[in-house]
Amino acid sequence: MDTMAIMSSIPSRYIYRVHPVAAEDFFGGSRFKKILMRYMVNATLIPRKRANSDEDIDPIEVMSNLLKRGRSIIIYPEGSRGVPGVMTDFKKGIGYLVKQNPTVDVIPVYLDGLHKTLPKGKNLILPYNCRIIFGNVINFDSFDLKDIIKTTEKAIHKIKSLVE
Numbered sequence: 001m002d003t004m005a006i007m008s009s010i011p012s013r014y015i016y017r018v019h020p021v022a023a024e025d026f027f028g029g030s031r032f033k034k035i036l037m038r039y040m041v042n043a044t045l046i047p048r049k050r051a052n053s054d055e056d057i058d059p060i061e062v063m064s065n066l067l068k069r070g071r072s073i074i075i076y077p078e079g080s081r082g083v084p085g086v087m088t089d090f091k092k093g094i095g096y097l098v099k100q101n102p103t104v105d106v107i108p109v110y111l112d113g114l115h116k117t118l119p120k121g122k123n124l125i126l127p128y129n130c131r132i133i134f135g136n137v138i139n140f141d142s143f144d145l146k147d148i149i150k151t152t153e154k155a156i157h158k159i160k161s162l163v164e
Helices: 002-008 031-040 059-068 093-100 145-163
Strands: 018-023 044-046 072-074 109-112 131-134
Touching (some): 002 018, 002 072, 002 109, 059 093, 131 145
Parallel strands (some): 018 044
16 A cells, blocks of 8 residues: 555656566565566565675576666665554665665655554455655765664654654
């Protein structure tokens, strides 16, 4: 639901340039799911872990290549679905991406109440008033990995505090 909500706010003339990033093992578990994610959502499926050898696909490299081609990506810096409505610490991926692509605009997005429309483990969409709040482009003072992550988390918390 999160990805669909964000994608619905993007003007249709730009939608082909936006790639939600999704875990290959979950969202690409079957041929049908892979086709659905690729052609209906324009998703880029990636492995959840960094490459350990030259043969493995590096998820950071896949996302970085999209950015270098002028594409936009939608990522979830927490890395996975945790406890609904509770923000957890961000993974290092956002830091690696910003460090490799320092000129790319990073726009924080806060989704308020969306977890209530399709609770984890359920198949029925429930009616609920939700909000999508887009923050301002994040200005990074430092490109140190920890600073990037901390600055990104602060930007999301700032938006969240405006909602509460």
